[in-house]
Amino acid sequence: MTAMTQPAQPPATSSLAMIRTLGVVATVCGVLLVLTYQNTLEAIEANKLIALQRAVFKVIPGAASMQAYYVSPAGLVEASGPPPPGGMKFIAARDAAGNLKGLAAEAGAMGYADMVRVLYAYDPAGQVINGYGVVSHRETPGIGDKIITDPRFLDNFRALDARLNDAGTALVNAIKGVKHGARQNAWEIDAISGATVTSRAVAKGINDSAGKLLPLLRPHIEKLKEAP
Amino acid sequence: MIPGREQPTNLQEFLEGLWQQNPVFVMVLGLCPALAVTVSAVNALAMGAATTFVLLGSALLVSLLRNFIPREVRIATYILIIATFVTIVDYLIAAISLTVYEALGPFIQLIVVNCMILGRAEAHSSKNPPLRALTNALGMGLGFSLGLLALGSVRELFGSGSLFGIALFGADFQPWVVMLLPPGGFFVLGAWLLLFNWWRTRSPATLKPAEVQGHG
Amino acid sequence: MADASLSQIFLATVLANNFVLAMFLGLCPFIGVSGRLNTALPMGAATTFVMLVASLCAYGLNYLVTVFGLEFLRLISYIVVIASAVQLVEMVLKKYSPTLFRALGIFLPLITTNCAILGVALFQTAREYSFIQALVFAIGAGVGFTLALVLMAGLRERLNLAIVPNVVQGAALSLMLAGLLSLAFMGFAGLGMGG
Numbered sequence: 279m280t281a282m283t284q285p286a287q288p289p290a291t292s293s294l295a296m297i298r299t300l301g302v303v304a305t306v307c308g309v310l311l312v313l314t315y316q317n318t319l320e321a322i323e324a325n326k327l328i329a330l331q332r333a334v335f336k337v338i339p340g341a342a343s344m345q346a347y348y349v350s351p352a353g354l355v356e357a358s359g360p361p362p363p364g365g366m367k368f369i370a371a372r373d374a375a376g377n378l379k380g381l382a383a384e385a386g387a388m389g390y391a392d393m394v395r396v397l398y399a400y401d402p403a404g405q406v407i408n409g410y411g412v413v414s415h416r417e418t419p420g421i422g423d424k425i426i427t428d429p430r431f432l433d434n435f436r437a438l439d440a441r442l443n444d445a446g447t448a449l450v451n452a453i454k455g456v457k458h459g460a461r462q463n464a465w466e467i468d469a470i471s472g473a474t475v476t477s478r479a480v481a482k483g484i485n486d487s488a489g490k491l492l493p494l495l496r497p498h499i500e501k502l503k504e505a506p
Numbered sequence: 507m508i509p510g511r512e513q514p515t516n517l518q519e520f521l522e523g524l525w526q527q528n529p530v531f532v533m534v535l536g537l538c539p540a541l542a543v544t545v546s547a548v549n550a551l552a553m554g555a556a557t558t559f560v561l562l563g564s565a566l567l568v569s570l571l572r573n574f575i576p577r578e579v580r581i582a583t584y585i586l587i588i589a590t591f592v593t594i595v596d597y598l599i600a601a602i603s604l605t606v607y608e609a610l611g612p613f614i615q616l617i618v619v620n621c622m623i624l625g626r627a628e629a630h631s632s633k634n635p636p637l638r639a640l641t642n643a644l645g646m647g648l649g650f651s652l653g654l655l656a657l658g659s660v661r662e663l664f665g666s667g668s669l670f671g672i673a674l675f676g677a678d679f680q681p682w683v684v685m686l687l688p689p690g691g692f693f694v695l696g697a698w699l700l701l702f703n704w705w706r707t708r709s710p711a712t713l714k715p716a717e718v719q720g721h722g
Numbered sequence: 723m724a725d726a727s728l729s730q731i732f733l734a735t736v737l738a739n740n741f742v743l744a745m746f747l748g749l750c751p752f753i754g755v756s757g758r759l760n761t762a763l764p765m766g767a768a769t770t771f772v773m774l775v776a777s778l779c780a781y782g783l784n785y786l787v788t789v790f791g792l793e794f795l796r797l798i799s800y801i802v803v804i805a806s807a808v809q810l811v812e813m814v815l816k817k818y819s820p821t822l823f824r825a826l827g828i829f830l831p832l833i834t835t836n837c838a839i840l841g842v843a844l845f846q847t848a849r850e851y852s853f854i855q856a857l858v859f860a861i862g863a864g865v866g867f868t869l870a871l872v873l874m875a876g877l878r879e880r881l882n883l884a885i886v887p888n889v890v891q892g893a894a895l896s897l898m899l900a901g902l903l904s905l906a907f908m909g910f911a912g913l914g915m916g917g
C-alpha cells in the first residue's frame with residue numbers, strides 16, 4: 279500500500295480497499311476486545327459478588343452465607359444467567375446453622391440526580407422490612423446522601439410494615455414517603471428534612487420492588503425456611 | 507510531515523499537549539467529563555488516567571495503521587479504534603475498583619465522544635510515527651488530567667473541606683455544597699479560564715492570543 | 723426497575739435534570755454554537771432528531787447485544803449508529819434546506835461527538851427504560867437541550883451590546899452564564915417526582 283502523500287488530486291480509493299481496511303481494523307479491535315473481556319470477566323464478577331455480600335451481611339446481621347434466587351410465576355430457581363420472564367431476583371441469607379435469617383432484594387427509583395439503588399431486608403415471619411442499605415446513588419453530598427447515615431431515617435426501617443393482603447396479590451398498604459415528622463403509620467417513611475426527593479425515591483423504590491416481589495415470594499416462603 | 511520545516515523535538519511534542527494546547531484550559535475540549543466527575547480530586551485523577559489510556563492506545567494504533575487507512579474512511583476507523591479502547595478501559599476499571607467505577611459511572615463510556623481524542627488522531631497520530639504520536643498523546647493526556655485535577659481539587663476543597671479524602675478543615679467547616687453541584691462546576695471552570703486568560707494577557711510573548719472558542 | 727410515568731420522565735428531563743445544565747452533557751456545542759439565536763433553534767432541532775433516532779436504535783441494539791451475550795460490543799454499536807444517523811441528517815438537510823446546511827456549517831458533523839446523544843443512549847440503557855419511556859426520555863432530552871441553547875443564545879446576544887472585560891470574554895463568560903442558568907434550573911428540583 280502506498281503512503282498517503284499530498285498530491286494535487288489524490289486518487290480515489292477503490293471500494294475494495296476501503297472494505298479491506300475496515301475489515302482489518304475491525305478484526306484487530308475485535309480481538310483486543312474479546313481478550314480484555316475474557317480476562318477481566320472473573321475479576322469483575324468477583325468484585326460484584328464481594329460488594330453484594332458485604333451489603334447483604336450489613337442489612338441482615340447474623341448472616342453467614344447467602345444464595346441468590348429468581349422467583350417468577352413459574353417457580354423458584356437458583357440465580358444463574360438471565361432471569362426468567364416476569365422473574366425477580368432476591369437473596370436468601372442464612373446463619374451458620376443454616377436457618378433462614380432473612381431475604382434481601384434490590385430496589386431503585388429516580389432520585390434528585392440519578393437512580394438511587396438500595397438493598398432492603400425482609401423478614402417473612404413478621405412480614406416487615408427490617409434492614410436497609412444504600413447500594414449506589416448520585417445524590418448531593420451532605421444533603422441527599424444523608425439517607426445512608428441519618429439515624430432518624432434509618433429508624434424507619436426497623437419494622438416497616440410490608441404485609442400482604444389475604445389474597446397475596448399486593449401490599450395491604452403502599453409504602454410511601456411522608457414529610458419529615460409526619461409519619462403516623464408503620465408503612466410510612468419519614469423523609470429527611472431538606473432531602474425529600476431522595477427520601478421519597480427510597481420509599482418509591484422499595485414500594486415498587488416489594489409490591490412485585492412479595493406476592494411472587496409468598497408461595498415459596500415455607501420451602502425457603504427449610505435448610506438447604 | 508511538511509518538508510523543509512524543522513521537526514519539533516520529542517520534548518516539544520510532550521509540552522505542546524501539556525501547556526500550549528492544554529485541552530481543558532486552552533482548547534476548552536472534553537468539557538462533559540471535566541465538569542461531571544470532578545467533584546473530588548481522586549475522581550478527577552481516575553478520569554484523567556482513563557482518558558490518557560484511551561489517548562495512548564488510540565494514538566498508537568492509528569499511528570501504526572496510518573499508511574493503511576484510506577482518506578475516505580479515516581473518521582470511521584478512528585471512531586472504531588477509540589470506541590474499542592474505551593470499552594477496554596471500562597472493563598479494566600470495573601475489574602480494578604468497583605468503587606471508582608461506580609463513581610465515574612456512564613462518563614467512562616462517554617470518553618469516546620471526547621473531541622480531543624478524535625482531534626488528536628486526525629491532526630497528529632495519522633501523520634506521525636508511533637513514538638512521536640505516543641509522546642504527544644501522553645502530553646495531551648497529562649494536560650487533560652492536570653486540568654481535571656485543578657477543577658476537582660478546588661471543588662472538593664470548598665465543597666467537602668477535604669483533599670484526596672483527607673479532611674483539611676475542622677469539624678465546624680461549613681462546606682459550600684454548591685461546589686459539588688452542577689452550578690459549582692461551571693463557576694469553578696469559568697474562574698480557572700478567567701485566571702488563565704488574565705495570565706496570558708500579562709505575558710503575550712510566549713503564547714498565542716487567547717482564542718478560546720469551544721468546538722465539538 | 724424504572725416505574726416513572728411518562729410525564730414525570732419528560733418534565734424531569736427537560737427541567738429538573740436538564741441535560742446541559744444539570745447533567746453536563748452536550749456542553750461543547752452549547753458553548754460553541756449558542757452565540758446566535760437563529761442558529762440555536764435549528765441546531766437544537768437537529769440534535770433532538772438525532773437523539774430520537776439514536777434512542778430507537780439503542781433500544782434495539784441493546785436487546786440484540788444482550789440476547790447474543792455480546793455486551794462488549796454495545797458501546798461500539800451505539801457510536802456507529804449515531805455517526806450514521808448524523809450522516810443521514812446531513813444529507814437530508816443538504817438536499818432540502820441548503821441555507822440551513824450552510825448556516826450550521828461545521829457544527830452539523832460535530833453532533834456525532836456531542837456527548838448528549840450518546841448520553842441519551844447510555845442513560846436509557848442504565849435506567850432500563852421501556853421503549854416508550856426511552857422515546858419520551860429522548861424527546862425530553864432534546865427539548866431540554868434546545869431550551870438551554872436558546873436561553874444561552876439570547877443571553878449572549880444581549881451581552882454583545884454590553885461592555886465586558888477582556889479577560890472574561892469567550893468561554894469563561896459562557897461558563898459563568900451557564901453556572902447562573904444551572905443555579906436557576908435547580909429551582910425545578912423535584913418537579914415531576916409526584917407522590
